[in-house]
Amino acid sequence: EVQLVQSGAEMKEPGESLTISCQNTAYSFMKFWIGWVRQMPGKGLEWVGIIFPDDSDTRYSPSFQGRVTISADRSTTTAYLQWRSLRASDTAIYYCARFIASNVYYFDNWGQGTLVTVSS
Amino acid sequence: SSELTQDPAVSVALGQTVTITCQGDSLRDYSAAWYQQKPEQAPLLVIYGKNNRPSGIPDRFSATTSGNTASLTITGAQAEDEADYYCNSRDSSGNHVIFGGGTTLTVL
Numbered sequence: 001e002v003q004l005v006q007s008g009a010e011m012k013e014p015g016e017s018l019t020i021s022c023q024n025t026a027y028s029f030m031k032f033w034i035g036w037v038r039q040m041p042g043k044g045l046e047w048v049g050i051i052f053p054d055d056s057d058t059r060y061s062p063s064f065q066g067r068v069t070i071s072a073d074r075s076t077t078t079a080y081l082q083w084r085s086l087r088a089s090d091t092a093i094y095y096c097a098r099f100i101a102s103n104v105y106y107f108d109n110w111g112q113g114t115l116v117t118v119s120s
Numbered sequence: 121s122s123e124l125t126q127d128p129a130v131s132v133a134l135g136q137t138v139t140i141t142c143q144g145d146s147l148r149d150y151s152a153a154w155y156q157q158k159p160e161q162a163p164l165l166v167i168y169g170k171n172n173r174p175s176g177i178p179d180r181f182s183a184t185t186s187g188n189t190a191s192l193t194i195t196g197a198q199a200e201d202e203a204d205y206y207c208n209s210r211d212s213s214g215n216h217v218i219f220g221g222g223t224t225l226t227v228l
Contacts, residue, residue, distance in 0.1 A: 035217070037163075044206060044219060044220070044221045044222040045155070045157075045163065045206050045208075045219040046219060047208075047216065047217035047219060050217075059215070059216075061216060061217070062216070095162055095163070097163075099217075100168075102169075103150075103151065103169070104150070104151040104152070104153055104168050104169040105150070105208070105209065105210050106153030106165060106168045106169075106208060107153075107155075107163070107165065107208075108165050108168070108174060109165075110162040110163055110164070110165075112162055
């Protein structure tokens, strides 16, 4: 069974930096894309971006390009989502999920989510 | 187009059949996937592609696509099916992931 375990909730102030993590504990980390999805309070799902850990090929949603950085550490089978300067509008739950890019694009296994709260 | 449109809310009587739709131009070229999200939980994949169910998803969930519309049907809705449902697919360029705005299903 695929298991993605995310880091805990974070509370930050505007302008601060943050990195949240997503550790794969069960499948071949290198051979599947990992994606990040945002869910703002009371709102729907938004695609942030994806990474292929084997070669670090990374794709971003145009809405998030330049605002976040996605990376992966092969040695710890962990993916990361990073902000250099947080805004209040970054407050949301961020999910990581295994991403399948076949003729259908979909996320088949999800982490439990990381709540990020940005407030002064 | 880079949008998928869903009705905000749908209701169904217990045991009856309900269809949730997802409209978008990219669906003419690319298949959709469907997710169920219950309060305070992560989304759960229920259908992907033409009509594929992951292991553990009841067979009362099924999907079809016609033209620019993908549909998720629950045949014999149960109380535990009450949740938000999201569709996703590729955008028209084929390079990006897009989600529908979600449909809240109420089982009466």
